[in-house]
Amino acid sequence: xxxxxxxxxxIADDHPVVRAGAREIINRDVTAIVVGEAATPEExxxxxxxxxxxxxVTDLTMPGQQPDGLAMLDAVHRKYPSVGIVLLTVSANxxxxxxxxxxxxRCIVNKNAGMDELSHAINAAARGKSYIxxxxxxxxxxxxxxxxxxxxxxxxxxxxxxxxxxxxxxxVGEIAVQQMRSVATISHQKISGMRKLGLKTDAELHVFxxxxxxxx
Numbered sequence: 001x002x003x004x005x006x007x008x009x010x011i012a013d014d015h016p017v018v019r020a021g022a023r024e025i026i027n028r029d030v031t032a033i034v035v036g037e038a039a040t041p042e043e044x045x046x047x048x049x050x051x052x053x054x055x056x057v058t059d060l061t062m063p064g065q066q067p068d069g070l071a072m073l074d075a076v077h078r079k080y081p082s083v084g085i086v087l088l089t090v091s092a093n094x095x096x097x098x099x100x101x102x103x104x105x106r107c108i109v110n111k112n113a114g115m116d117e118l119s120h121a122i123n124a125a126a127r128g129k130s131y132i133x134x135x136x137x138x139x140x141x142x143x144x145x146x147x148x149x150x151x152x153x154x155x156x157x158x159x160x161x162x163x164x165x166x167x168x169x170x171x172v173g174e175i176a177v178q179q180m181r182s183v184a185t186i187s188h189q190k191i192s193g194m195r196k197l198g199l200k201t202d203a204e205l206h207v208f209x210x211x212x213x214x215x216x
Contacts, residue, residue: 007032007126010051012044012058013088018111022057022088025115032122041072048080055084055125057118060091060100070103077104081157084125086118089136097136101152107131130154152197159193162186167209 009032011022019037026032035051038044041062048056056076060069073085085105090112091097100108107121110133117133124131155163165175172190176183199205 006030007122008035008052008054009033009122010036010038010044010047010053010056012038012041012047012056012062014039014059014062018059018088022118025118026057026122028115029119029122032119032126045076048076048083053080053083055086055122056080057086057088057122058105059088070099073100073103073105084122084128086121086125086131088118092136098152101130108136109133110135154196155193156189159189159196162189163193163205163209166190166205 009026011019011026011034013019013022016039019039023034023037026034032055035053036047038047039062044056044058044062047053058073060073062069073087076083077085084107086107086109087100087105088109088111089097089100090110097108107125107130109117109121109131113133113135121131121133161179162175165178166172170178172186173183176186179186194200194205197205197208199208
């Protein structure tokens with residue numbers, strides 16, 4: 001009988017008590033195992049390069065962080081696209097949470113949340129799914145940006161890529177030529193992405209992108 005493969009997790013947070021708490025929760029989950037812990041961004045990046053990792057559980061800000069937390073998430077997401085990211089945060093800023101999702105962390109949990117939330121988030125991240133903790137859902141629901149966060153988290157990698165190209169002022173035709181795909185395919189992905197973001201016209205899309213509502 002083949003043993004099930006555990007979800008391999010790296011924990012990154014500068015507070016030892018947070019790492020210990022997260023480790024205890026993960027160790028209780030028979031489907032996950034902690035393969036490393038980091039207290040600084042440098043340690044985290046080094047560990048991601050050395051260890052096989054399925055999910056990164058990380059804080060947004062750590063001492064000596066260069067670049068900033070959002071840029072760090074984006075860099076990790078681009079370099080290790082197969083690694084799911086779970087953000088642990090105490091922030092209730094809906095705008096910041098939206099940017100976090102756009103930077104690659106589709107699973108977000110409040111540090112003060114119950115133990116089950118972290119387990120649910122890790123399981124979701126390992127499957128490439130989204131998870132927003134209950135307390136953060138209420139914050140987002142009360143904000144006009146909340147619908148955008150949900151939409152951003154639902155974008156496929158192809159849709160995100162097409163929107164990146166549009167943000168760089170490329171036409172659908174130019175994107176199709178560059179990626180060696182049909183104009184119809186690129187157009188469909190653009191329209192699908194807009195629908196998920198609740199945008200109806202090209203004008204709304206360009207305003208959305210120019211306002212930085214999706215970090216591209």
